[in-house]
Amino acid sequence: MNLFVGEISEKGNEDSRFVWPVRVYYEDTDAGGVVYYANYLRFLERARTEWLRHLGFEQDALMRDPGVLFAVRRVELDYLLPARFNDRLEVHSRIARLAGASLDFAQTVVRLDDGAELCRGVVRVACLRADDLRPARLPAAIKRRLTTRED
Amino acid sequence: MNLFVGEISEKGNEDSRFVWPVRVYYEDTDAGGVVYYANYLRFLERARTEWLRHLGFEQDALMRDPGVLFAVRRVELDYLLPARFNDRLEVHSRIARLAGASLDFAQTVVRLDDGAELCRGVVRVACLRADDLRPARLPAAIKRRLTTRED
Amino acid sequence: MNLFVGEISEKGNEDSRFVWPVRVYYEDTDAGGVVYYANYLRFLERARTEWLRHLGFEQDALMRDPGVLFAVRRVELDYLLPARFNDRLEVHSRIARLAGASLDFAQTVVRLDDGAELCRGVVRVACLRADDLRPARLPAAIKRRLTTRED
Amino acid sequence: MNLFVGEISEKGNEDSRFVWPVRVYYEDTDAGGVVYYANYLRFLERARTEWLRHLGFEQDALMRDPGVLFAVRRVELDYLLPARFNDRLEVHSRIARLAGASLDFAQTVVRLDDGAELCRGVVRVACLRADDLRPARLPAAIKRRLTTRED
Numbered sequence: 001m002n003l004f005v006g007e008i009s010e011k012g013n014e015d016s017r018f019v020w021p022v023r024v025y026y027e028d029t030d031a032g033g034v035v036y037y038a039n040y041l042r043f044l045e046r047a048r049t050e051w052l053r054h055l056g057f058e059q060d061a062l063m064r065d066p067g068v069l070f071a072v073r074r075v076e077l078d079y080l081l082p083a084r085f086n087d088r089l090e091v092h093s094r095i096a097r098l099a100g101a102s103l104d105f106a107q108t109v110v111r112l113d114d115g116a117e118l119c120r121g122v123v124r125v126a127c128l129r130a131d132d133l134r135p136a137r138l139p140a141a142i143k144r145r146l147t148t149r150e151d
Numbered sequence: 152m153n154l155f156v157g158e159i160s161e162k163g164n165e166d167s168r169f170v171w172p173v174r175v176y177y178e179d180t181d182a183g184g185v186v187y188y189a190n191y192l193r194f195l196e197r198a199r200t201e202w203l204r205h206l207g208f209e210q211d212a213l214m215r216d217p218g219v220l221f222a223v224r225r226v227e228l229d230y231l232l233p234a235r236f237n238d239r240l241e242v243h244s245r246i247a248r249l250a251g252a253s254l255d256f257a258q259t260v261v262r263l264d265d266g267a268e269l270c271r272g273v274v275r276v277a278c279l280r281a282d283d284l285r286p287a288r289l290p291a292a293i294k295r296r297l298t299t300r301e302d
Numbered sequence: 303m304n305l306f307v308g309e310i311s312e313k314g315n316e317d318s319r320f321v322w323p324v325r326v327y328y329e330d331t332d333a334g335g336v337v338y339y340a341n342y343l344r345f346l347e348r349a350r351t352e353w354l355r356h357l358g359f360e361q362d363a364l365m366r367d368p369g370v371l372f373a374v375r376r377v378e379l380d381y382l383l384p385a386r387f388n389d390r391l392e393v394h395s396r397i398a399r400l401a402g403a404s405l406d407f408a409q410t411v412v413r414l415d416d417g418a419e420l421c422r423g424v425v426r427v428a429c430l431r432a433d434d435l436r437p438a439r440l441p442a443a444i445k446r447r448l449t450t451r452e453d
Numbered sequence: 454m455n456l457f458v459g460e461i462s463e464k465g466n467e468d469s470r471f472v473w474p475v476r477v478y479y480e481d482t483d484a485g486g487v488v489y490y491a492n493y494l495r496f497l498e499r500a501r502t503e504w505l506r507h508l509g510f511e512q513d514a515l516m517r518d519p520g521v522l523f524a525v526r527r528v529e530l531d532y533l534l535p536a537r538f539n540d541r542l543e544v545h546s547r548i549a550r551l552a553g554a555s556l557d558f559a560q561t562v563v564r565l566d567d568g569a570e571l572c573r574g575v576v577r578v579a580c581l582r583a584d585d586l587r588p589a590r591l592p593a594a595i596k597r598r599l600t601t602r603e604d
Contacts, residue, residue, distance in 0.1 A: 025351060027344045027491065029484035031538045036480060037196075037223045041189035042329045049327060060388050072188045075228045082222075085484045086362050176502060178338060178495045182331035182387045189329065193480045200478060211539050236333045237513050339498075339525045343491035374490045377530045377574075384524075 018054065020047040021112070022089040034082035040119050041075065044107045047091035048125070055145040066139055067130045073102060077121035081111075088112040095146050101135040102126040103146070169205065171198040172263070173240040185233035191270050192226065195258045198242035199276070206296040214281045217290055221276045224253060228272035232262075239263040246297050252286040253277040254297070320356065322349040323414070324391040336384035342421050343377065346409045349393035350427070357447040368441055369432045375404060379423035383413075390414040397448050403437040404428040405448070471507065473500040474565070475542040487535035493572050494528065497560045500544035501578070508598040519592055520583045526555060530574035534564075541565040548599050554588040555579040556599070 022043045030036040048070075052059065063069050083089055090110045097104035102124055109119040129136040173194045181187040199221075203210065214220050234240055241261045248255035253275055260270040280287040324345045332338040350372075354361065365371050385391055392412045399406035404426055411421040431438040475496045483489040501523075505512065516522050536542055543563045550557035555577055562572040582589045 023348075025344070025348050026483045026485070027347065027489060030479045031482035031484070031486045032220070032222075032479070033484045033486075037226070038189045038192035038480065041192065042327070045188075045329065046325075046327050058388060060386075069183070071183075071230070071233075073230055075188070075226060075230075077226045079222070079224055079226075084362075086360060174499075176495070176499050177332045177334070178340065178498065180333035181328045182333070182335045183328070184333045184335075187329060193478070196480065197476075197478050209539060235513075237511060334522070334524075339528070340491045340494035343494065347490075371485070373485075373532070373535075375532055377490070377528060377532075379528045381524070381526055381528075 018047065018051040018093045020050045020091045020093070022046065022091060022109075024083050024085055024087040024089065026085060028083075029085050032082075034084055035087075037079060040077065040079075040109060043089065043091055043109060044093075044105075044121070044123055045072075047093050047107060048105055048123070051093055051146075052142070055142070057142055057145075062139070063130045068127050068136045068139065069130050070125045071128055071133075072123060073126045074124040075121060077119060079119055081116055081118045083109070083111065083118050089118070096122060097124075098138075098143060098147060100137055103138060103143075169198065169202040169244045171201045171242045171244070173197065173242060173260075175234050175236055175238040175240065177236060179234075180236050183233075185235055186238075188230060191228065191230075191260060194240065194242055194260060195244075195256075195272070195274055196223075198244050198258060199256055199274070202244055202297075203293070206293070208293055208296075213290070218281045219278050219287045219290065220281050222279055222284075223274060224277045225275040226272060227274075228270060230270055232267055232269045234260070234262065234269050240269070247273055248275075249289075249294060249298060251288055254289060254294075320349065320353040320395045322352045322393045322395070324348065324393060324411075326385050326387055326389040326391065328387060330385075331387050334384075336386055337389075339381060342379065342381075342411060345391065345393055345411060346395075346407075346423070346425055347374075349395050349409060350407055350425070353395055353448075354444070357444070359444055359447075364441070365432045370429050370438045370441065371432050372427045373430055373435075374425060375428045376426040377423060378425075379421060381421055383418055383420045385411070385413065385420050391420070398424055399426075400440075400445060400449060402439055405440060405445075471500065471504040471546045473503045473544045473546070475499065475544060475562075477536050477538055477540040477542065479538060481536075482538050485535075487537055488540075490532060493530065493532075493562060496542065496544055496562060497546075497558075497574070497576055498525075500546050500560060501558055501576070504546055504599075505595070508595070510595055510598075515592070516583045521580050521589045521592065522583045523578045524581055524586075525576060526579045527577040528574060529576075530572060532572055534569055534571045536562070536564065536571050542571070549575060550577075551591075551596060551600060553590055556591060556596075 024035055028035050028039045090112055091107055092110060093105050093107045095103055096106035105123045105125065107121060107123060108117055110117055127136045127138045128134065175186055179186050179190045241263055242258055243261060244256050244258045246254055247257035256274045258272060258274060259268055261268055278287045278289045279285065326337055330337050330341045392414055393409055394412060395407050395409045397405055398408035407425045407427065409423060409425060410419055412419055429438045429440045430436065477488055481488050481492045543565055544560055545563060546558050546560045548556055549559035558576045558578065560574060560576060561570055563570055580589045580591045581587065
């Protein structure tokens with residue numbers, strides 16, 4: 001049974017948002033002079049990892065106790081404007097949907113200097129048991145922290 | 152005005168398919184022991200590039216004449232099963248939608264040894280003028296070749 | 303004529319060092335569970351870029367005025383110990399040699415938690431004219447800033 | 454005790470060479486319009502992996518029996534000329550040094566269209582026990598195959 005957390009996505013834009021800075025280096029660009037399209041997925045994952053870390057959850061520790069890991073199940077991503085070498089970006093993340101064994105991160109990449117939205121998407125992440133990779137319930141502590149407003 | 156080429160996507164699965172082999176190297180994997188989720192986008196682009204090349208179109212030549220380039224506008228990707236180091240993969244590609252200035256590639260990544268579908272998605276590519284990056288009509292020759300059955 | 307800046311590399315270890323933090327994400331690792339060997343070169347370049355930035359030089363601005371860019375000419379790198387997912391690293395950089403049109407960065411990657419040296423090498427970077435990619439004299443201002451002790 | 458196989462590197466240029474083709478895709482390039490310097494290390498490893506495979510050795514199988522893996526210990530790489538998008542390259546590899554528990558691959562990256570040498574280096578690879586990552590003797594069968602002329 002999936003719980004669509006519409007309330008959170010309504011007010012939640014500000015409430016549950018996590019912002020992570022990313023600088024564009026040469027490694028991220030391609031011969032078109034812009035960030036290579038696959039590399040935004042690297043930025044999005046750094047932001048998810050740092051959000052969990054910010055909330056007190058390290059993925060290597062979670063793998064040992066309670067023995068879960070996260071795997072991306074689906075990505076939807078719109079490329080709106082290109083990022084370039086040296087650009088300062090921010091990844092804005094919030095929870096768009098929370099189910100028993102998976103959650104959707106709504107994530108956007110914003111250019112810091114002018115606030116332009118460069119890239120916007122939803123990443124569905126499944127919680128799996130580390131030993132046999134079967135679906136696992138999302139740990140309650142993580143669920144609670146991801147959907148609680150920090151004051 | 153967009154033309155949905157439903158006919159092609161119906162019968163087209165076999166007609167207009169292009170298959171490109173990919174071998175999984177260490178560079179493609181992550182500490183989870185599987186291909187890192189962003190790297191499938193690299194595989195999908197290799198397949199699109201090689202399909203164009205197979206049809207006689209080199210992207211660096213197209214940039215000079217008629218002065219167009221392709222930019223990814225949207226990606227939808229479902230991750231079904233993980234690929235691992237040394238796996239032999241195939242990227243299967245077909246045109247799912249053809250519009251004036253963009254086209255959708257339906258692409259799947261298949262494991263060669265057992266035919267398992269690992270990853271499946273749609274990549275929307277826009278045709279742009281190389282000089283000012285404004286939308287350009289897809290060259291007629293490319294359109295024709297991409298949607299013509301090869302016998 | 304090359305000037306070997308032995309004085310700097312002697313006392314210079316502390317004088318002219320620049321330290322840049324790097325966090326290891328999944329994108330950096332491979333199926334061996336450790337950072338993929340090519341990715342240390344990404345870390346080293348981030349550190350060189352940030353050092354220049356810290357000294358007031360942005361590479362995209364340098365390309366326009368005075369019209370120079372930097373290209374790696376040679377890499378020597380010893381891999382001593384592996385870095386793992388979630389490790390906090392530091393890249394320590396100093397100038398080991400300064401010539402008219404090139405300079406050598408001595409760079410080491412250190413694990414923050416225990417100070418272990420993971421990777422150590424020298425990267426030779428050439429200064430080139432942006433228009434024709436021919437060797438260019440290293441701008442005097444950069445030379446001065448890179449070899450001056452900051453107090 | 455290290456055995457320097459000078460004989461092999463003398464006559465060996467032709468005898469024990471393995472050639473692997475690489476096509477340059479957008480993923481490999483950077484905003485300078487050329488292949489990003491770290492990505493040559495990816496090309497070199499593909500060539501080493503394919504050479505072992507060509508000789509009948511799969512690294513995932515070797516990890517199980519006889520329980521060894523290979524780790525890069527040192528890289529020396531000279532960047533001579535840049536590779537660009539769409540370039541067809543070849544990686545030429547030979548064994549430059551063979552010791553009890555490590556071996557040096559001399560590898561060059563050549564542009565197919567004009568034979569220009571773009572990149573040249575030596576990669577030292579250590580043989581390790583897969584269980585505890587301690588040095589292991591290079592399996593005799595691999596040693597023999599790598600240094601035997603194929604007729």
